[in-house]
Amino acid sequence: MSAGDYMRYLRARKGGPTPQEIEEATGVPSGAYRQIEQRYRAIGSEEDLIRLAEYFGVGLDDLTSRIEWSRKALSAALVEAVERDSAIELHLRSGHAVSGKVQWSDLGATLLRRQDGSTVVVQRHIVDRWQLSEA
């Protein structure tokens, strides 16, 4: 899960304050929070991330460690799984783990076909970690 996805998750868990409310509460520059959340990438200064981590009640490492697990990195892993025709195991923020071969993936979701033939659509924003299986 990217830092942006994670913060959207944290925002939802906190009751859904608006980005403007978060910026006013934390002193993050106007528009910065929305950019962090929507671009799905690691942006924003360390000072802003510290303020946001305090606001959401999580550790700073919890935010910064997600930089390398960005949506872009997930996209690369999904493409690689397709090219290698191998299964991928997705670890979700909800605690679930879903495994299967990638049938498609797009902006919001990816369809995996399990070994038993059933399909499951996983929302990308909930993917925390992933791991490619050997073919």
Place this chain on the structure above:
Amino acid sequence: MAQDLWQLRRQKRMTIDELARTAGVHPALIKAYELGERAIPERDLERLAGAIEVDVEEIKELSDPPPRGPSRPAAPPAEDTEAPARSRYDSGSRFDSGSRYGGDFGNRPGYGRSDTSRSGFGGGEGRPSGFGGSEGRPSGFGGSEGRPSGFGGSEGRPSGFGEGEGRSNYGGGRPSYGEGEGRSGYSGGRSSGFGEGEGRSGYSGGRSSYGDNEGRSSYGGGRSNYGDNRSSYGEGRSSYGGGRSSYGDSEGRSSYGGSSDYRSGYGNRPSPRYDNDRSGMQPRPNFRQDRPTDRDRMDRRQDRPLKKPGLKRRPQVAPARPSQLEHLKILLQQLDMSGDDLLRLAGKPLSMLNRREASHLLTTCQEMIAERKPERPKGKRQRPYLPESVDEYELVYLTQVQLDGNPMQVTLFDGSRLEGVLQGFSPYALTLRTEADKDVTVQKLAIAFYEAQVNEAADDETDSQDEDE
């Protein structure tokens, strides 16, 4: 000895602008004077002489243009080596027709060789000359019958410009200037003078004459003079024209020579207003046919000094933009090119590239990179590396689920589950009808994953359509 204005100015190490400021003469006029495009009128002569701190006599009234660069061919030498070299009429290509006049005038010496005259057109030293007087009497212009006359004089009396019955022979014995029974050679449309043979006056013809403010021809502009079709006298910006000039100058400082003879012809009279006063002139005949041909114009162009030499420069190409250089560096890294490779490719270091060269180099590098990439298999759609640009798969899937009407199970991020039949969806939400026949809209942000039964045949069809694309 008089010198060209530009020579004197350079000797004084003055710029044109400085001279213009000091003398109170417009710089454009000074340029025209220096290029020989215009004769310097008396008033400006005095001002310029004062500014340069020389005597008026030291400045040529009509300058020869400054020497040009090596790319311009030098003017061909005059054919008539007998002609004096001090007058512009025989020194430059503008009046390169020494032989013409000679021919027209019965091979007489060109324009006169008078020691007393400063101009080629001045009187002759006792010899009949092209324009000079005849019969041993220096005359301003075309004296007749041995008497000093102004111009086309008549019967030996000093006269202005050819009134009366002056007979002079410029045209090999033909009556000239004054011919025409009392009509001035200048004004008379019937006078023969220079225009003899074509029935028009040399002086008044064409763009006329003395003091034509346009500075065009003098003796009738155009071609008729002396029967020479390419005329010389009237050509271009002759000194006769020069605007104010010449004959009316009471000090005899005209282009025609300003000799004593000339002065005697005019000097003691009120300056005749040949330049402006045309009241006594007959209506101008239609000289349309005398207009210079294209060939004449071409000749003029060749003879005309360069306008503002040095101003026509090749446009300089700006140095390469920083963004171009940055892009080049990235491409060169991708190509694993070293500095030596770059030098071989570009011929110079990056920092010395101009914008155009950088653009060419960028194109070259991009082509090289494209050649290195393996060709993509045709017919197979390449999935974008960034799926953020594609959001259609889930839409197609949900559409199929909705059409099938099969129930779907949604697992939310908190682990709770929701089951129902899909009623509708948007990019951000799903609406399910639960078993209790209640519609529930769930934000996708709250969903972890969902499962549904999809008609396989329809799904395959969707896949095949996708592949066709």
